[in-house]
Amino acid sequence: MTIESGVPEREHSITLEPVDRANNIERSLNCSFGEPSEGHLSASLEHRSAGDSSTPESTPEDNGDLKDRMRTNLFAGASSKTQLRLARCRKAITLDFRNVYYRVPIRQPPPPRNSFEQYIWRPMRGILPASLTERTYGTVELLHGISGVVRPGEFCAILGGSGAGKTTLLNALAGRSAVPISEGSILFNGQPRTHATRRLIGYVMQDDVFFSNLTVGQTLQFTADIRLPRSMSAQEKRERVDEVLRFLNLSKAKDTIIGDQQFHKGISGGERKRTNIAETLLTNPSLLLLDEPTSGLDSTTALAVVRLLKDLAIAEGRTVIATIHQPSSIMWAEFDKVLLLSEGSVVYFGPAKDTASYFEKQGFRLPYGYNPADYFLDLLVSSLESGGRMTEERWATVPDQVRWETRRLFGELDRYPKPSEYPIENDYNFTTSMVLRAAWKLNEAEMLIRERDMYEERVREYSTVARAADASKREIEQAGNEPVQVRSSETLRDALQTLQSRLPALGGRSGRVEAAPKESDHLVIKLDSAIDELVEDDTEELEEIERHKYPVSWLQQFRALAIRAMHQRKGVLFTWTTLVQCVIISVLVMLIWINSPNNADGIHQRFGLAFFSGIFWAFFSLFNSITSFPSERAVLAKDRSSGSYMLSAYFLAKTSVESPLELIYPYLYILIVYFATDLQRTARAFFLFVILLSLLTLVAQSMGYWISSMVMEFKQAQVIASIWMLASMLVAGFYISESQIPVWIRWIRYISFVYYGYIGLVMNEFEGTTYACVQDSSIAKSYPSCSLSPPQPITPQEVYQAYSVNTVFGIGGSIGMLIMFLVVLRFFAYMTLKYVQAVRK
Ligand SMILES: Nc1ncnc2c1ncn2[C@@H]1O[C@H](COP(=O)(O)OP(=O)(O)OP(=O)(O)O)[C@@H](O)[C@H]1O
Known part of the structure; x- marks a missing residue:
């Protein structure tokens, strides 16, 4: 459906989710935001302006911006328009993780008891599976109560020093951990992971694992054949492969073998990485989890990957979470949310743009002109590496409450039973990481309460949008295929504007909102019957996922x-x-x-x-x-x-x-x-x-x-x-x-x-x-x-x-x-x- 809006400040058009089907909207709303349940806390809602959305149907201005980005974007050549729309997201997923603790057993071989064990059994043990030969000695906690919410249309970066627990968290979110999480919950649209959600999750591993003798085309074709649903014909699967190849600018490498690092030189490192992402994109995941998608890439290619991920989130309504090493400041600007980790604990989770002000509040002011990521990570990593305490000057800048919380968590409170007795000095050698972890613990409850209010407000807001869209739909139906002029109320216009900016995040349906440079309170709405067919397709696909355990027979x-x-x-x-x-x-x-x-x-x-x-x-x-x-x-x-x-x-x-x-x-x-x-x-x-x-x-x-x-x-x-x-x-x-x-x-x-x-x-x-x-043969003589x-x-x-x-x-x-x-x-x-x-x- 096409909506022409008379909002003067918007002079461009963007492609959005359908507003023609109230029931779809309701469904999208349900799946994106769910019913506010008891104790359901959510992260802050970031209102992105409609113009921010890099959407398939962009105006010349948008295209100009897009082209600028594409100049440095190695994925240029992909008309993100068609490909993104064709590989549209099937269902919006809100990922909500609360208080996630993860502990793993510490495995060690038992000490040898005699010479047989020392000299014979020990060397031989190597050939047996570790589970048979090793014993468990207690557990080690790798994640300490991690909470957060990432919504459709958001790109969240998980950052932290080496060993901070980024991969461990990502694996836990993807359900790929060696052992299940010990405490807490990981919910997808408010529900635990099910067979169907598993198929909507795309996981891009840090290592690009492929068969080295297959070409890029053969690799992707295999994935398409095996992971795309049985309802798709072979021709459709081939087309999807070509689409993704074009989209990721891999068409040139289609017939090149993947190769390996040692014996057969194949595609380049950047192409490998893109093939890895392409494999996951083929299946059209709603939730995309990527472990260091930029590692090993030069800065230009890395930025291109990050922008691609952002586009996938915004334009497609996907939920994208990636662990990123050493992001540049340009990259930082692309993140919607960041989750900063240190030693398995959260140091900050929230909008990327608010990070600096949050750190400043805790006494760590981002120096002018500094790359935010470098600064925040330095704070965490340098304190760990040197093992050194915070300087007295810095300690003095930390708010009293945070100092107290740091002592409570990491110090001996018994020595100072009353807060008034706490010394001002950093007497326990507290590190920056400890202070920031304590600050977050203090802040978390407060933040979550605030965000729950925002969440509820948001649900109300979308109910208005849904009602507005429903009203529009009725008018459209009465008008048949003719463009409809709807004199909207102020509420309706606001609602549609919000809808316009957020609809890509609602889950894979298409519609179009076009700005009309005239009266501000008129909306011109057209029906696009092709969209209806797309919606039907999606429904079938989702039902099929529920029905079959594997995508194909x-x-x-x-x-x-x-x-x-x-x-x-x-x-x-x-x-x-x-x-x-x-x-x-x-x-x-x-x-x-x-x-x-x-x-x-x-x-x-x-x-x-x-x-x-x-x-x-x-x-x-x-x-x-x-x-x-x-x-x-x-x-x-x-x-x-x-x-x-x-x-x-x-x-x-x-x-x-x-x-x-x-x-x-x-x-x-x-x-x-x-x-x-x-x-x-x-x-x-x-x-x-x-x-x-x-x-x-x-x-x-x-x-x-x-x-x-x-x-x-x-x-x-x-x-x-x-x-x-x-x-x-x-x-x-x-x-x-x-x-x-x-x-x-x-x-x-x-x-x-x-x-x-x-x-x-x-x-x-x-x-x-x-x-x-044989005569005279000694051999022959041995036969009777x-x-x-x-x-x-x-x-x-x-x-x-x-x-x-x-x-x-x-x-x-x-x-x-x-x-x-x-x-x-x-x-x-x-x-x-x-x-x-x-x-x-
Ligand atoms: N099975 C395990 N048993 C014990 N310790 C583990 C296990 N798996 C991971 N760890 C430890 O947990 C910590 C976090 O590991 P993780 O791989 O998540 O770090 P990371 O932040 O992804 O680091 P990097 O950026 O270097 O990849 C590390 O100190 C690691 O040694």
Whole structure:
């Protein structure tokens, strides 16, 4: 709907939330401001003038301003207009956190009690999950009663020195903490977090965690496929990706791989950061939480990121909270609210523009021309770093009440039972941080009471707006599609003006208010039927979120995950070094075994070839796959904590894509080696060789999955894999026959898949064929058939006997055992990933 307002001081137009639907407004009001409940305290309302809003439909003046900003804005090129409107916020969220305390258990390994624990158990313990080997010794409190409210349309920056608790607080707000908060509440529109709210929260991690072999476009497409609702078509999802790419000026980098810091250079640091934000924006979150989105960026790019966040808050009605390191003064001016933290306590929370006056009241005057952020953070950090007390001059400037509160909180009050006896000196070495924390404690109650009054006033104000909009709606309906002239009362005009300035914060509907340079008490209102459709879409989308646990079905998850796994694994597996390694080994094997004789003298060589083939590909595959989960751990945790997909879809997609890829090199080896080395030339033997080697490779891969799901640390996984493979190799029967292995470790072979692979390959080579004896050969003489007169061909049974091959299983049995290992090991890997690693949902 378009409203043309006759307010003379406003000569530009802006896009706002709908005023055509009273019920939507009511709903928005409910979700933005809720019903004032008992004890519900809120932060101050900052009335932003309508002209401040960077909104999609801006006038030339606004555009001029916008262009100025865009000059330094690396996101220029994005017509924020269309993109912002298309990626509109679905529901306004007010985040209200009260008295949040967060404590974590202190975990420490128990001290060794004897030499076994000291020299054997301790080094081995590293490979087990910490939860099994560490004990809890009490708790440590990281957040001490943090309160605040951030509303739709506001951009709140969390600031503090290193270790102040910024990330801890952000994680707690996002529901991503390792343990739940100990006390207090975190409410979304007055309600605890639900499944549906979780999907409306976008969390941008400090580390840009991606699959390095995917391009920016592929990465975003994956996110779109998996996290956008099932009601959207593939085409719509592609369009959303292109929109976000354009919006963040990433179109140029669409086909560039993300890369990593060490081996493959990919996109730049700024592009990485924007890709990170883009991934979150794709899902159109209503509440955006960002952990240090500007870290590692140059000042221009960092400012551009901050302005983007501000635009997302104002123009889209999103609630944006970000931890920011070292903001410049220009950046400071962009913050609506700031939350200053020191040692896990609030030092200030409120409008950024009021910070200086608040600090001044506490005796800390912002020096002229100083960057506010630098000054406030210096006050907190320098006092901590030096550990020094406040100077006497500064202490003297602190109000009496605050000095008293500091003593009450951090000093020994017993020494001075009466306030009149308190010495004026800073006798406890109080630091600036202590004084400011005490000042805030004093101030907090007072501030919150004041803000509750403002909140109630605000609710009343919006009720007026809602009634006004309802009245307008009725007039519009009576007038059909024609522009309507509404002679408004003073109240209506004021209400609409307020609405105009605050509507973007009410939750994702669109309408337009245009200034008309004429009579001040006339409003011209037009209906825009397209807006109605958008509203319907939103409702459906929200209902869908409530209905389904995951945005898309299991099959859709599987498909998207399989495509991603394919792109990623291709890049890891198909490198020149791996190809060259495979070819060199294959050619070497071919050259060594090319002349193996087809008689008694060649028997041992065939054993060697079968053994080497099995062991080499088992090693190759095992070591390829032990990097599997550790390298994806961060991405998996990120995806799972945003509730994107089921672990079963991830595991099955990954393993089913990687398995065929893992077989490509062994097949190349078979092609080079099999015929050149004169292995048994029958179709049956060839295909059985292919099947056995494939199974061995896949079982080794499964073993690698299991190990890597268990320990998640590459080095530890490597140690376990090496021990396992070397033990398997030793007991398989090639180096030493079964009867020579001590009885008490003989059983190991039965739990070693290498053993079954080796038996299968050997029997496949000798089954159905005989070998001629060689005259004067010492090897041949060891076979009974060669001692006969005339010598008889050596039978497979004689060979098995000579090499102590256990024929109980046979080729079929070996294949069966390998299949069993395949299934069991994969099942173990999945269960370990699900339960032992406790990858968070
Ligand atoms: N699980 C934990 N156990 C014990 N202490 C912890 C734990 N997690 C965080 N801390 C401590 O809590 C404090 C706050 O950590 P946090 O990561 O929130 O700081 P921050 O303000 O984000 O710092 P930075 O800006 O350096 O990232 C730090 O001193 C940190 O060592």
